[in-house]
Amino acid sequence: MNYRDYNKQFKKTKKGKLVFLAIFVAVVALFTTVFLAQSTSDNQGYRTVSVIETSGNVSVVKDGIEYRAYPGMLLQEGYEIVTSANSYVRMVLDNDKYVKLESGSRAIFETLGFWGSGKTRIRLERGALTTEITKPLQEDEDFVINTPNAVLAVRGTFFRVDLSLFGEGEVKADVMTYGGKVASQRVLPT
Numbered sequence: 430m431n432y433r434d435y436n437k438q439f440k441k442t443k444k445g446k447l448v449f450l451a452i453f454v455a456v457v458a459l460f461t462t463v464f465l466a467q468s469t470s471d472n473q474g475y476r477t478v479s480v481i482e483t484s485g486n487v488s489v490v491k492d493g494i495e496y497r498a499y500p501g502m503l504l505q506e507g508y509e510i511v512t513s514a515n516s517y518v519r520m521v522l523d524n525d526k527y528v529k530l531e532s533g534s535r536a537i538f539e540t541l542g543f544w545g546s547g548k549t550r551i552r553l554e555r556g557a558l559t560t561e562i563t564k565p566l567q568e569d570e571d572f573v574i575n576t577p578n579a580v581l582a583v584r585g586t587f588f589r590v591d592l593s594l595f596g597e598g599e600v601k602a603d604v605m606t607y608g609g610k611v612a613s614q615r616v617l618p619t
Contacts, residue, residue, distance in 0.1 A: 458515045476541040476549075478504040478520045478528070485516025486533075504542040510534075512556065522549065525564045526572065531557040539575070550575060557591040562609070582612045 438565060452534045480487075480502040487498035490509040491509050496502075498510065498518055504585055512518055520528045522541070526549070534556020542548040547570030550556070558574065566572060574581040574590055577600040583589060586609030604611060 459602065476522065476543060477543065478508075478522045480504065480518060480540060482519040483517070483522050486513035487516050487518040487530075488512070490515075504538060506538055509537045525562065527561045527563070529559040533560070534558060547571065552576075553592060555588055555592055557589060559587075559589040561587040576600070576616075578602055578616050579604075580614045580616060582614075583609065586611055 467557060471481050480498050482500060488511045489496045489498050489502065489504060490511065491505075491507065504510070504520065510518060510520075510530055512530050512532055514533055516529050516532055520530075522528070528551070534559060535554045536556075537552045537554070538550075539552050540550035541550050547567060549570075549572045551573070552575045554577070557561055560572075560574070560583070562572060564585070572583050574583075576590060576592055579602045581588075587607040587609070588611050589605045589611070591603045591605075593603070595601055604613060
């Protein structure tokens with residue numbers, strides 16, 4: 430019996446069919462894994478923010494659980510950052526976007542998205558925040574700071590937003606632009 434005849438006879442048996450099917454499934458799984466790995470190599474997963482410096486009491490809240498912030502800590506979409514009196518935290522996103530949350534502040538990373546998406550939305554609820562974007566944003570990138578009464582959109586900018594209360598719970602947003610441009614739109618209560 431030669432190899433070709435043995436191979437035909439082996440494929441006709443139940444055991445041979447199962448072995449052939451297992452090999453076929455393994456090959457398909459291997460090719461699928463390789464294809465998916467190559468197709469997602471440009472998208473390296475979710476973007477994160479890295480804490481690079483803290484001073485004083487800085488908390489990170491996620492899903493109702495409070496953590497103490499530390500240099501090297503990675504933050505993701507939905508994380509809330511709170512600084513106590515005489516405290517601050519400096520963070521970096523994409524190695525070229527720096528954010529400093531000043532004393533007595535609270536901010537939430539509303540949108541970070543995936544690597545390569547370039548969509549960033551930070552909600553400043555109280556206090557002050559300084560942002561420096563060292564490289565101009567690409568056309569498809571957004572960097573937006575939402576406050577209770579204003580929306581601030583930037584391109585390649587160094588600016589500060591300071592929220593203060595006055596009157597009967599009204600919020601005032603002072604924006605200081607040190608370099609670049611900031612587009613703002615007022616948000617009315619209605």
